[in-house]
Amino acid sequence: MIRSRAGAPAGARLPTRTRAAFRALVRAGPLRVLALRGDPRRLRRGLSLGLPTLWGAVAITYKMACPLAQETGLGARIVSSAVFFAVGTGLVLHIRHTLLRELRQMRKIAHAAQNVLLRPLPPRVDGLAVAGGQLSADRGAGVGGDLYEVLTTEQGVRVVMGDVRGHGLGALSTVAAVLGSFREAAHDEAELAGVLRRLERALARHLRERSRAEHPAGGGAEPDSPLAEEFVTLLLLEIRPDGEVVALNCGHPWPYLLSSTPGPRGPRGRAERLAGGEPLPPLGPFPLPADLPLVRCGRLRPGEALVLHTDGVEDARDRRGRFFPLHTALAEAVRVRPVVPQALIHAVFAQLLRHAGGLPADDGALLVLANDRRRVVVQQGEPIRRPAQRAT
Structure with missing residues (x-):
């Protein structure tokens, strides 16, 4: 049996002041972006802010204004737990959707970079x-x-x-240096040996530049630097x-x-x-x-x-x-x-x-x-x- 506190019957409606505040929050908050037209980017940005605000407003309104949330009985606690579980699930799904969208965008960028570096x-x-x-x-x-x-x-x-x-960004930059040199030397050099020497010079120049960037005060690669052992x-x-x-x-x-x-x-x-x-x-x-x-x-x-x-x-x-x-x-x-x-x-x-x-x-x-x-x-x-x- 659900017991109600004095002055807060179980079936009472939300107070007029709370309902007015919630409507003002919906009208003035980021949810207004749902009415935007013509700019998909603004719409997506507004949705990314509006949906978490909506879930938060639901949780706060339930906790502060719903009489059932003030109950201490088992049934009231179960209902409150279900409400907050639904709010948390909605937030998690929204974050997951946002992260997946960002991941797809990053994969598109990586695929474009791959086609430039290691073109089909x-x-x-x-x-x-x-x-x-x-x-x-x-x-x-x-x-x-x-x-x-x-x-x-x-x-x-x-x-x-x-x-x-090696692996990582260092290996990718070395791949770019070698491939860029080959794509020029293959057309410029009459002998295959000349192409190989051009690649050797390009690799040495690339490693020197990386060494200066990683050790700006040393004037070259440190003795324990992995650049000293890098090869192709x-x-x-x-x-x-x-x-x-x-x-x-x-x-x-x-x-x-x-x-x-x-x-x-x-x-x-x-x-x-x-x-x-x-x-x-x-x-x-x-x-x-x-x-x-x-x-x-x-x-x-x-x-x-x-x-x-x-x-x-x-x-x-x-x-x-x-x-x-x-x-x-x-x-x-x-x-x-x-x-x-x-x-x-x-x-x-x-x-x-x-x-x-x-x-x-x-x-x-x-x-x-x-x-x-x-x-x-x-x-x-x-x-x-x-x-x-x-x-x-």
Whole structure:
């Protein structure tokens, strides 16, 4: 049984003064924005202020003016708890909606920044079908320390694939510096070695600028600064008009050559890693040697494809600690002819996620270049599927 205090019957209406004050609050407060027309931004801003005010006004009015709120019985307490629970739920849902709207806006901004930094590749480049993709170790992230780019130049198609040590904004700024330099040097430099030296100078300049910004009084990187240990692994490729492939490798994994041969049970996929010998040291810790001999990789023939990757793909482990079998995944994916680069990337990443049981511990990137020309100029030279040799 609900007991009422003296002078406050359970069914009493709100006092005239309280009702008038509440109506004045509604008319004069932020709720007036509900009547605005023509400016969506003002309407959203008003709603963001008006709805919390409405919930607060309901709670205050109930507590101060409702006779039931003054009761001490069990039933009155249950009703009061339900009212305040409803008010709290409304506020939480409003805050959640606001945060989700801000998150969607931030994702749009991040996606636009990603397209500028690591812009989408064209589907075809000078007779090659091209596709690239990244798999970030952080949920919701679109850009990491991996980089790639494919450009058409007078010398042929030039490709860069790299991996920046580290994560966060520092790695992103390094990616931007390296990619920006490559996009200029690939067109300006006649030799691939000149492109690599331009990238080395751009990275050194970027690290010096970061060092000054992080240690303005020191005039350079401190001995324990992580900049002193930052480096970038790079693989530069040049695919010439006749299909010949030459490379310069600075500590990066060598790519795979995909091909298929007919068999009694259908096409048999083959994935072979190009053997280019000992690579150069990564950019950053040590200067490049004076002599930069090109590694000749033979020719990319019609129906074959090159798959460039970062070490985050092969280093992904399952619960037992076993590495991801990228070689086997590529051989299975190449059974479908002709090779469709985007479909191949999706198939490999799907297998990687199943292998790792979710997102991997490190970022990974794949870049596929498939030669779908019907024929190519034939000259003397070793086929690309043979181990690559250094040019003399």
